[in-house]
Amino acid sequence: MDKQMFIEGRKFEKHKQDDRRCLKLLAAFAIIVFSVVGSVVQIQMFWLTTGEKVSVRAPSVKSFRVGVFEKKLVSVKNAKTRKEAMVAIHENLAHIERQAKIAHEQGVSFLVLPEYGITGEMPEHFNERSSLYPYMEQVPAVSMSHPACINCKWMHHGVEGQASIGCMALKYDMYILANLVESVPCDIKLDSLCPSDHHYQYSTNIVYDPQGCLVAKYRKYYLIGEESAKFDRPSEPMHVYFDTNYGRFGTMTSMDALFAEPGIGLVEKFAIDHLLLPIYWKSISVYQQAVNWQIAFSTKNNINLIAANVYNPARNIFGSSILCGPRVVNITSQTNSSSGILLTGDLPSNKPLARQQAVSLKDCSIDTSSNNLMTETVIIDGDIFDAIVLQGLNGTAKVCQNTTCCQVKYTRNATKDTYIVSAFQGMHSSLPQLASEICLVSKCQNETLSSCGNNEVTTSTTFSHLTLSASISVQHIYPIVLPFDNDYKSHLNWTFRQCAPKNAVVSSSKWPVVALGMVGRDFAKDSFI
Template structure:
């Protein structure tokens, strides 16, 4: 008995000592990258390397500056090495074989005395991590050979993936992740992998990897936090902003707040394409950010990040239905936002309590304001989003409208005179995954408001604030349709009915490439027409 008591006390002492020895903060750096493009001019590997070298030179300069500011970890954006691609052949020129990380036999290419032919980019990244003594996360293209166990092989003889890699302070590869959730146009370039749960441990937390569109879905993002104990997220992205509920800084910081993690988001800076907004976020909201739609140069963000003390996995809430008694619902109108038909009701008077329901989403707004000169409305949506994929939204939002309430999805960045001396946006939904967002007319995302949640009930509360939008952005993963993502070669086999394990004929493959390229152009045109920044 005494033996067990002593062992138990020693375990407690050891645990407390370990906790005391852990740092309370670490320093993170993310880069909002104004990319060097010219991708379409690359017709061979040498040309591709020349383009990537220009972006790697920028990365080197920024890492040197980050080191001077004491950075422990550095994140570079999705497509940050090469920019846009125009098909599978183009992506292949920018790809390298990336080995699996191994503790037993570490892959540390910068320890070689000369630059090897083939993994030139891996060598450069390894060298930068080692020279600056920091963790480095970069998005690149992975090329993997076909193995006998595979049912089919793509027409160019290998698989290629949109991939996140991480090197440690010694320049050794410690993590690799193949992006699972591809945006529709990306399927022209990349194969779809099985779901991967990739993470790595540091002295200041467990970091999980996800890329761009992954943040919209449950796998692997939510599971990394709930089941694998991830406390910090590495997020490389090429995020195209959609107002009012998909602005980069607002959505990503809301994701961090709901899941209780640190979130390091590095985005491409390309205002012409609505790709702006990078930041460092934590469980309490925004720590550091940049969101600039006018400047043409990149921005380095460096901030001290509190270490998340995560003792257990994300707690699962009760699945019971929520029944809420709300005030009388005012007269409503409907408007389309990002392809979804929202129900709205206009705010009237200097103060009030407004209720609105759509399906099983129940919204309520309690407010006082200084003026009625600006048009504001409470909106709700409960349904399947279908514009560029299928996934289920549950949303409550307060938004500024224009043109006599005919436009509620244009970000108005000036001429706002109304100040909300108090506002409380409440949402009762059927999902626990609700990401809070508040956007001001000057796009300052500083977290000077309160987010609370209890079960399926969520609330944003603030005061003395000018508002463009306040959003409770819910994602109901249980209502998402089954997503069977086909690779390009699987599509080819389906269309042309080739025998399993064979490569489509050259003529057939050419027709497939033309069809897919045409489909991608049509999709992009549709998005350009229907999304308003």
């Protein structure tokens, strides 16, 4: 093992003149300590610091280009050794580098990779905690004063994933976010929470800058289903962000976006401009699909969002985006690809300006009188909704469940398709168990109500006017929009407005809408262990 796998020191000073770069490094040494976990040799790195403090703020630029690689994962079942695991890791890294080169040629400054993008599909192929051992890497601490920078001239045994990402960032002059399995040794004699195998293992995001230096490290907090048996989670959600000349970036992972923290804290307390979100997200219900939840999050919080999903459309796992608040800059659709899809798009360096919402305040109010329409029971994604079928070419309908009330006003061109307006208040019946209040207008696959609210994406109906108002007992309300054939880029005629802390309206016009809704999240009542 070579001792100078990483260089710690001052960040590179970049000068672009005639396409040449002047690199200035302050070298340091790394002390390597070997330990054994199961049958896997692990590496612990201690950094001997030299160098100077680094300025974390550079002059701002107006806009920049980002890239998202929605990647088809290469996985190896039942790897027992690092050598066996490296079969998948090397192939995934080779795919990533090909796309990084293309992204560089297209002027990309930030590239985001999906969850498990280096290792392969952890939730599906790995059943025990010990099955992650061959994939684990120890990641150094993030230090702005003495950053850990990759030395690409040396071999990187045991840390091939992060080293490759750091060298790609340096080689292609960009920031790269990747997700990997991190190992953190602990002593059960000193740490009462230390697992019996003497280390923590986290699903960790790492971000390397264009100088090959580690600038951010985030450990996933919300582990759903089988993940909780294999990964540990930090004692509390981490608020991880870093400053660049493109603005302030935060990061979290996948289902973290469904909960209060760290997302709300990053937006409200730490004022991020952009969120980097690697995900492994299977779309099931119309109100919790990958892309429409990304749009809901960026619209509600008025930030730029760069989300990278895994590419596996056969299992309904796909959907990545580049978003500027409610505006879709670029988005993936279910297409045929052998290795995945590279998206690129330009974003402003500062968070988007709040879009003026052309919605009347009176539309936020709910008519309390009875509408004399029959209420039906509909099951959507295992949850029991109260629903009313929309009748005629135009009209008004209202439905309530407990204290959650939803009212729709509509004008449409035909009545061939069956649409319902529905309300739900309670705990989601399957994982993740989220306490929610939902108002939803959705198309049914046929005339039977049991077909409503599924992953339908086609419609022959165009609404010249569709307004859904919600009276919800919580203040965190997220808009849900599902257009015909998932064509978000062509259809922009929708608005969202939260008129009061607990009242909101989402509206569309001249648009073939499959579903339109709002999800109010009661974070304090979530059932999560």
